[in-house]
Amino acid sequence: MKKANHYSHILKNLRSYLGLALVGVFTISCEKFVDINDDPNNPTEPTLNLLLPATQLSLVGHFSGSSATGGLNGGATTVSQHVASGNLNRWSQTGNTFSTPWAGFYTETIPDLETIISVGTEQEEWGYVAIAKLQKAYLYSIMVDVWGDIPYSQAGGGYPNPAFENGQKIYDSLFDLIDEGLSDIGKGFSVTSSADLFFQGSAEKWSRMGKSLKLKLLNQIRLVDAVRAETGIKALIADADGLIDDNRHDFTFQYGTTVSPNARHPWFVSWYNTGRGGYVSMPLIDRLKAQDDPRLRYYIFRMDERRGLANSTNGEGYYGRYPGDGTASPADLNTRAIVGIYPAGGLYDNGTIPSLTEQHVYLNNDGAVSGTTNNSFKVALFTNGDGNGAGILPLITNFMVKFIRAEAALTLNTGEDAKQLLKDGVEAHLTLVNAVSASNGGQTIPPANINGFVYRIGEQFDAADAAGKMELLMMQKWIALYGNGVEAYNDYRRTGLPELADLLAPLDEYPMRFYYSETELTSNETVIAIRDEFQRKQQFTPVFWDVND
Numbered sequence: 009m010k011k012a013n014h015y016s017h018i019l020k021n022l023r024s025y026l027g028l029a030l031v032g033v034f035t036i037s038c039e040k041f042v043d044i045n046d047d048p049n050n051p052t053e054p055t056l057n058l059l060l061p062a063t064q065l066s067l068v069g070h071f072s073g074s075s076a077t078g079g080l081n082g083g084a085t086t087v088s089q090h091v092a093s094g095n096l097n098r099w100s101q102t103g104n105t106f107s108t109p110w111a112g113f114y115t116e117t118i119p120d121l122e123t124i125i126s127v128g129t130e131q132e133e134w135g136y137v138a139i140a141k142l143q144k145a146y147l148y149s150i151m152v153d154v155w156g157d158i159p160y161s162q163a164g165g166g167y168p169n170p171a172f173e174n175g176q177k178i179y180d181s182l183f184d185l186i187d188e189g190l191s192d193i194g195k196g197f198s199v200t201s202s203a204d205l206f207f208q209g210s211a212e213k214w215s216r217m218g219k220s221l222k223l224k225l226l227n228q229i230r231l232v233d234a235v236r237a238e239t240g241i242k243a244l245i246a247d248a249d250g251l252i253d254d255n256r257h258d259f260t261f262q263y264g265t266t267v268s269p270n271a272r273h274p275w276f277v278s279w280y281n282t283g284r285g286g287y288v289s290m291p292l293i294d295r296l297k298a299q300d301d302p303r304l305r306y307y308i309f310r311m312d313e314r315r316g317l318a319n320s321t322n323g324e325g326y327y328g329r330y331p332g333d334g335t336a337s338p339a340d341l342n343t344r345a346i347v348g349i350y351p352a353g354g355l356y357d358n359g360t361i362p363s364l365t366e367q368h369v370y371l372n373n374d375g376a377v378s379g380t381t382n383n384s385f386k387v388a389l390f391t392n393g394d395g396n397g398a399g400i401l402p403l404i405t406n407f408m409v410k411f412i413r414a415e416a417a418l419t420l421n422t423g424e425d426a427k428q429l430l431k432d433g434v435e436a437h438l439t440l441v442n443a444v445s446a447s448n449g450g451q452t453i454p455p456a457n458i459n460g461f462v463y464r465i466g467e468q469f470d471a472a473d474a475a476g477k478m479e480l481l482m483m484q485k486w487i488a489l490y491g492n493g494v495e496a497y498n499d500y501r502r503t504g505l506p507e508l509a510d511l512l513a514p515l516d517e518y519p520m521r522f523y524y525s526e527t528e529l530t531s532n533e534t535v536i537a538i539r540d541e542f543q544r545k546q547q548f549t550p551v552f553w554d555v556n557d
Contacts, residue, residue, distance in 0.1 A: 059123060060204060062120055063121050063124065064261075067113075071401070079108070083101070084154065084496065084497035087519060088493045088496035088500060089292065090491075091285075093285065098332050098516070101519060101522065102523060102526070103524065103526025103529065104525075106523060107526060118163055121147075132195075134192045135196070135199035139199065141185050141186075141188055142190075145186045149182055153497075153498050153551060155521055156175045157173060161181075169534050171534050176232075207259075219251050222244060223240075223251060224404060224408070224412060227241065228498065230420055232555055237420055241416045241420060254406055255407075258404070259403045259405065260401060261400065261401040261403065262398070263276075273398070273400075273401075275351070276352040276354055279354065280397070284341050285347070287329035291508070292308075292490070293308060293345075295483075301370065302457060304371055305451075307350060309349070309356070310325030310357055311346060319340040327343060327345050328344070330512055331508070332513050334512070334513045349399075351399045352397070354397070354448075356448075359376060370461045395448070406440075407436040408433075410436055411433040413429045415485075417429060426477065427469045430480070433485070434461070435458060437488040442458075479505055479506065482499060486506050517548055519547050520546070520548055520551070524546065
């Protein structure tokens with residue numbers, strides 16, 4: 009890709025951005041710093057406090073894409089059955105499916121992170137260097153998780169044909185990179201708060217993020233290196249106050265409400281318009297109803313309380329699709345159920361759910377409006393207190409860390425209380441749902457209901473055998489990961505849990521990896537000769553940490 013005049017373009021965009029209290033994702037150019045004049049509006053040297061937020065916007069933008077089915081997250085959300093849209097709903101992918109995030113990471117995010125690391129090291133700006141290294145480690149870990157073998161050591165360094173490297177070796181390098189980032193924090197951390205969109209320049213929160221990232225990666229490799237995973241995780245949990253252990257520490261991107269530049273959650277942008285974003289997942293809806301889970305009202309918003317599958321008029325509004333449904337869409341853009349207030353900042357559904365019985369204690373009709381939803385789509389969209397798009401993208405959170413530690417306690421003998429960690433994880437997520445709902449004008453789950461729901465999870469854990477305990481844990485994590493399909497995709501491949509629904513009409517086998525960008529395979533001379541075989545193997549070749557049959 010030809011690149012020029014990169015820095016002045018970033019500066020221009022970020023001037024308009026930095027005045028916003030909450031931000032969204034906009035495209036950052038992938039050009040190099042080649043200005044040769046002394047104009048202060050066109051600096052010849054990168055200013056780290058402008059370049060850092062550009063990397064964060066780029067990372068989030070290409071991770072999440074522009075819709076519920078865009079970016080890495082959209083594809084993973086589909087194959088994890090959190091939504092039921094697009095070709096991946098039938099397990100079909102092409103060389104164009106993920107070409108945009110692939111190109112974005114390699115031509116925008118990674119080169120800019122390398123610039124921060126290089127220039128920041130020269131200037132001894134260790135806070136910026138630390139953040140860039142931790143973001144780099146996070147990004148590459150996700151790329152290995154979804155693509156397997158990828159360019160690494162030669163990426164972002166001017167190599168026209170960077171070699172693809174073994175994912176396991178890259179992971180080994182990432183552990184070292186995390187340690188470097190954590191060490192750099194201790195050298196002196198000074199970062200302009202407005203330059204850091206995640207943590208506003210907090211050294212403590214970045215330290216917790218780095219250690220929690222390390223925890224996540226250690227748990228990810230437990231099937232292929234149990235000794236390293238157990239030893240490393242024990243060391244991390246022994247480090248008092250080292251990990252993310254409160255929702256205030258979450259590594260989460262907060263979207264805003266402005267339309268120009270568009271700062272809103274990409275799910276909101278794609279679903280809350282006349283084109284919609286696809287179909288919601290019936291397996292998700294069915295499980296939340298069956299498990300008496302109050303999050304259903306936050307995850308899904310019904311636009312027509314009488315609609316059912318295939319746009320029938322004898323349902324109760326939960327009109328989505330089952331995985332693998334390849335039938336043509338009827339004229340249903342105004343009757344489909346859509347994503348709700350969590351995590352997209354959409355609408356909270358307080359309408360009556362007719363099928364609920366007295367057995368539903370926590371998902372109930374207390375205070376519900378009969379006949380329609382109070383937040384009627386036609387009445388409230390963009391006009392009442394909620395539905396403004398100020399949702400979140402949860403990347404590494406308190407609830408995730410609690411679930412990871414619970415899994416490690418069950419599988420690696422780390423000595424922690426798996427039951428308590430499971431309960432803590434569920435409570436942390438319910439609290440997060442409440443926070444997002446309240447900030448977007450929606451209702452909240454009463455404290456007594458949170459306590460009761462969490463207590464019941466503990467009872468179910470006590471009543472389960474070893475396999476049942478793991479199934480309960482991974483089901484609760486899958487439910488909580490709504491909004492981050494990549495982690496759900498990783499969990500399913502690693503554990504086979506929770507069991508996914510059979511596809512109605514699959515077009516391929518379950519994708520063990522995502523397809524590479526076709527542009528990469530037709531331009532990178534290291535793989536051109538083998539590109540067809542190289543690409544096809546992605547569908548059925550597990551990543552290195554996945555040794556399940």
